Amino acid sequence: MKLLGIDLGGTKILGVLADEHGKVLDERREPTLAHEGPEAVVERLVGVIRGLTPGGGVDGIGVDVPAPVDTNAGVLYAPPNLPGWSEKGVPLISILKEKLGWGDRVPMVLMNDANASTLAEYRFGAGCEKVLGREVSHMIFLTVSTGIGGGVIVDGKLLQGSQGFAGELGHVVIDADGYRCNCGNSGCLEAMASGMALAREAATIVAGKRETKIAELAEWDPANVTAQMVVEAARAGDPVALELMEREARLLGAGVGSFVNMFNPQLIAIGGGVSHAGELLFEPLRAEVDRRVMAPFRGTYEIVPAVLGDQSAALGSVAAAHGLCVIRDT
Ligand SMILES: [Zn+2]
Numbered sequence: 477m478k479l480l481g482i483d484l485g486g487t488k489i490l491g492v493l494a495d496e497h498g499k500v501l502d503e504r505r506e507p508t509l510a511h512e513g514p515e516a517v518v519e520r521l522v523g524v525i526r527g528l529t530p531g532g533g534v535d536g537i538g539v540d541v542p543a544p545v546d547t548n549a550g551v552l553y554a555p556p557n558l559p560g561w562s563e564k565g566v567p568l569i570s571i572l573k574e575k576l577g578w579g580d581r582v583p584m585v586l587m588n589d590a591n592a593s594t595l596a597e598y599r600f601g602a603g604c605e606k607v608l609g610r611e612v613s614h615m616i617f618l619t620v621s622t623g624i625g626g627g628v629i630v631d632g633k634l635l636q637g638s639q640g641f642a643g644e645l646g647h648v649v650i651d652a653d654g655y656r657c658n659c660g661n662s663g664c665l666e667a668m669a670s671g672m673a674l675a676r677e678a679a680t681i682v683a684g685k686r687e688t689k690i691a692e693l694a695e696w697d698p699a700n701v702t703a704q705m706v707v708e709a710a711r712a713g714d715p716v717a718l719e720l721m722e723r724e725a726r727l728l729g730a731g732v733g734s735f736v737n738m739f740n741p742q743l744i745a746i747g748g749g750v751s752h753a754g755e756l757l758f759e760p761l762r763a764e765v766d767r768r769v770m771a772p773f774r775g776t777y778e779i780v781p782a783v784l785g786d787q788s789a790a791l792g793s794v795a796a797a798h799g800l801c802v803i804r805d806t
Pocket residue numbers: 646647648657658659660661662664666667
């Protein structure tokens with residue numbers, strides 16, 4: 477079976493042709509050039525799909541986008557990273573079907589990118605029996621990069637909610653008086669513990685002229701500070717960066733502890749740039765979550781790094797497209 481997963485991001489479009497086991501057969505990357513507007517981006521999506529499926533030889537297509545998505549209707553709503561897309565909703569699947577001219581011969585599905593990554597880590601990555609060594613059917617995925625995205629697997633299925641909006645774990649509030657979030661709320665996990673939040677905290681330290689390797693990496697300009705610099709300095713043993721990672725683990729742990737209480741998962745997989753700190757993040761995070769969960773939950777879950785890297789969303793779209801084909805064939 478040949479399945480296509482298309483990950484439409486703010487900066488790049490990644491297309492992956494894979495089989496139903498997630499084995500990648502071909503791949504194509506294009507810049508999104510989001511500033512050119514929706515029509516130009518749709519044309520590039522069509523180009524990536526056609527380039528990977530000469531003659532239309534594909535069994536199903538999944539597309540994921542950095543936006544809330546009505547999966548049933550194939551409609552996405554105003555992605556913050558893609559300027560010019562209507563807040564009233566863009567019926568992307570209908571548009572693509574019309575442009576490709578394949579009618580209903582090739583089933584297509586639309587997903588939110590973090591939900592797609594969750595599905596991919598569950599089916600082909602950290603939660604897959606071959607990787608983990610045991611079977612799980614309850615899992616949480618979290619990506620901690622510029623923002624925080626996530627998703628939830630319950631009873632072996634992605635939790636989607638009534639419209640497909642469920643699983644916005646980055647927008648769970650951990651501090652009612654916390655920083656303003658991009659979503660309009662304040663004190664969200666994303667506003668407090670994302671890569672952006674980590675960089676904001678580090679920039680304040682650099683501005684205060686405290687001695688740290690982060691300042692050196694940022695050439696002593698607070699405006700240059702990134703989360704990656706904090707991770708790099710922590711890995712080099714810089715005490716200030718290590719303090720910041722401890723703080724990061726504490727904030728993240730407040731969120732993850734609540735997710736454990738809420739969903740009783742067997743596995744929590746964490747990816748994204750901030751997770752590249754490895755055990756410098758994971759060790760204090762595990763301790764913090766353990767401290768915060770209700771007693772019966774202790775020892776019932778594992779917190780591990782995600783494994784699929786930047787292909788995860790595209791592979792999740794592959795998994796979703798496979799789900800469609802299975803439903804159609806039965
Ligand atoms: Zn938020």
